[in-house]
Amino acid sequence: MSGMRFFDTHCHYADNAFDADIDLCVQKARTAGLAGALVCTCSGHEYEAASALAQRLNLSFAAGAFDFSSSPQIAPQRMLEQLSSAIDRFSPCAVGEIGIDGKHLKTEFEAPALALFTGAIEIASDNNLPVSVHARGAMHVIARILKAHASTSLKGVIHAFNGSLEEAEIFVRLGFKLGFGSILTNPAAKRAARVFAALRSGSWVIETDAPFMVPCTKKMNPAAKSEPLDLIETLKAAAALRGITIEAAAEESSQAALEVFPMLKTEISSQKNID
């Protein structure tokens, strides 16, 4: 695997779960080929620490506006104001995490969730920034909103994609890539495996969502978290499903990552000197 490079296109390395060990986790992954990562955030209180962490570890910062809670507390307008000012203050290389979760649809929180996502898309378009989109359980709603913005040059990733091949095609035609993580290593996730194997080349990227989206091999331990090095297992599964080598899978996903997030910082490890 010498010289292999790969990117984590969606992670939360500034999460408290990494307070004690993010430097070590990134360092371990660097020696395996981690070239960069998009450190995502969901709201204003995270921006400063995540931006500083990304800078310290030579990773990339994304400013997001997304409320995953069951009863959103902060008004969408306030979150969007904070997002706008973060773009001036921290110069993020993308806008994310943004999106809609299926649990908010058909509830009193559907309208604020739609307002927040639509507003975030407009801020990203105005600033010419790509987006990382949470679409779990809401693929059809996200697709409809993105189609309405199709005249802009908006690009991005549908994070943790778990839709059908038809939905994948819709997003790819809109200029989006599809993000896959530990779901590929789960033998029970048969549809995801089938869809992934049939995707057109260059349309997918890999991600951990770390510390979330814990691989099924770690789930026996309730304290387990995902970490950047888990991408090696994801790449092995991706390569097996597509009938290519792990190096080819790493390179295909890296090129797709840089295409959609051209400002991702890239650091090639000095692995050649080690082995």
Ligand SMILES: [Zn+2]
């Ligand atoms: Zn996330």
